[in-house]
Amino acid sequence: MDLERVELLHVRLPLVRPFVSARGTTSHKDALLVHIRAADGAEGWGECAAEIAPTYAAEFVAAAWLAIVDHLLPRARRGESLDAVRGNHMAKAALEMAVLDATGRRDGHSLAAMLGGRPGAALPVGVVVEMDDDVTAVAERAAAHAAEGYTRVKVKVSPGHDRAVVAEVRAAVGEGVAVWADANGSYSLADHADLVNLDVDLLEQPFAAGDLVDHAAYLAATSGAAWPTHVSLDESIDSLHGARAAIALRAAHSLVIKPGRVGGLRAAVAIHSAAQAAGVDVWCGGMLETGIGRAANLAVASLPGFTRPGDLSASNRYFVRDLTEPFVLGPGGTLTVPVDAGLGVTIDVDFLRACVVRSVVL
Ligand SMILES: [Mg+2]
Structure with missing residues (x-):
């Protein structure tokens, strides 16, 4: 897929109530999102599972951001395998999800199918x-x-x-x-x-x-x-x-x-x-x-x-x-399980934009 436009967005959403785990208490959810638009017009969204701090997994939002910008996206655009980049599973998964979502939405297939x-x-x-x-x-x-x-x-x-x-x-x-x-x-x-x-x-x-x-x-x-x-x-x-x-x-x-x-x-x-x-x-x-x-x-x-x-x-x-x-x-x-094409969900773009902490277009 020819990734003509890629946007990374760090969003922060309020939680219903503080989430308590062995790693501490947080009142909001930080997420790194990937939005892609291919040369043929297909669009897709991906979400990175990384947390804000490397306390559950080694990856974290800022690290995944750099991995995508400096290493994964350039390789994807050159048509190279992402396997050359070690680890960084959450960053790779976010990019893959966006590509699969765009492919499914374009071709009319649900992700589950x-x-x-x-x-x-x-x-x-x-x-x-x-x-x-x-x-x-x-x-x-x-x-x-x-x-x-x-x-x-x-x-x-x-x-x-x-x-x-x-x-x-x-x-x-x-x-x-x-x-x-x-x-x-x-x-x-x-x-x-x-x-x-x-x-x-x-x-x-x-x-x-x-x-x-x-x-x-x-x-x-x-x-x-x-x-x-x-x-x-x-x-x-x-x-x-x-x-x-x-x-x-x-x-x-x-x-x-x-x-x-x-x-x-x-x-x-x-x-x-x-x-x-x-x-x-x-x-x-x-x-x-x-x-x-x-x-x-x-x-x-x-x-x-x-x-x-x-x-x-x-x-x-x-x-x-x-x-x-x-x-x-x-x-x-x-x-x-969603049935519509791609991820099968509609993105609330207005709310998403209101949650953005930082973004970049690549
Ligand atoms: Mg567990």
């Missing part, structure tokens, strides 16, 4: 409950999400902050709502006893991202238990190579695919295929994306191997006003 998914499908989705030292506050928020219609909630756990929060949340949401726990790599194998008795339907990333061997040892040690805890890997799945290693080592029962983190939508599909061939489930994670990235995540999550509800909550979970028409929770705690 282009990737082999199911446009129009109603996908069960889950919601992440913010961290809080006050266990009762976490349980109350989880119950409120269950009342909205979500059929699975996910809480953050860490050593010493696990059993009580899971028990309270379990009691608060009641039967029929799955309770997942995300450890973000905060445990070690020595915590084995605490983990095996955790009453969760899924445990995400108990050990550090690079510790595939420890995850494999934990799975091997617990496989004979009456109810072995289902373990998912999130941070460890940073590329197709990481996913293949996790599968080969039997380090997890299922893998979290975050398209931005693994290098884009095509890479996400490749991981999905590798997992499917090995009989390993996958599900789709989120990075607090605006409606642009959320539409792309839903398209990927509609592929057949995505068998568990992803972190793909409705727009009102995060934003007062989104950059697209809002994604609304449907019956059974579902979101509908």
